Amino acid sequence: MTCGNTNSAGLCGRFPADWSDKLWGLDETDDSREQADLRRAGKAICRHCPIRGACLAMAIVTGDQHGIYGGLSIHERHQVRIRALAAGIPVNRRDSVTLRKLTVWLRAHPDVFDEAQKQESQARQLRDNRKAQALHRVGRQASPDLQDALFN
Numbered sequence: 462m463t464c465g466n467t468n469s470a471g472l473c474g475r476f477p478a479d480w481s482d483k484l485w486g487l488d489e490t491d492d493s494r495e496q497a498d499l500r501r502a503g504k505a506i507c508r509h510c511p512i513r514g515a516c517l518a519m520a521i522v523t524g525d526q527h528g529i530y531g532g533l534s535i536h537e538r539h540q541v542r543i544r545a546l547a548a549g550i551p552v553n554r555r556d557s558v559t560l561r562k563l564t565v566w567l568r569a570h571p572d573v574f575d576e577a578q579k580q581e582s583q584a585r586q587l588r589d590n591r592k593a594q595a596l597h598r599v600g601r602q603a604s605p606d607l608q609d610a611l612f613n
């Protein structure tokens with residue numbers, strides 16, 4: 462179980478480990494659509510979790526690179542890191558003082574969760590656009606049959 466909160470008061474701890482792994486951890490199903498639905502469900506459950514802020518703060522301070530914490534993916538957590546740093550919280554320090562500061566700050570700024578998701582969604586859109594433009598530029602050099610495969 463990669464969530465790391467199964468022994469705490471987190472809602473994920475109330476699920477069997479195999480489900481917990483699918484909803485918040487590293488387990489992936491073969492069906493990408495089903496996987497996306499499971500992740501969405503995991504994130505929705507996090508919204509009601511009584512330790513959401515502490516969970517997110519722990520993942521950020523420990524630099525966890527995988528799974529869902531506090532309802533946020535690694536990319537969304539990165540957005541929170543940027544905002545916390547701008548607010549003067551030294552999230553690069555992996556100590557209990559920073560953890561406490563970040564947890565308190567997150568409790569005082571509940572809007573940060575939704576904003577991080579929105580910012581990451583916009584950043585993803587930008588990345589996708591750049592990728593599509595690069596593919597288009599490269600694809601123009603390709604043979605007609607490869608162009609057909611790339612763009613149709």
Ligand code: SF4
Nearest residue numbers: 466471473507510516
């Ligand atoms: S916020 Fe989500 S991942 Fe964190 S303890 Fe709660 S249910 Fe588990």
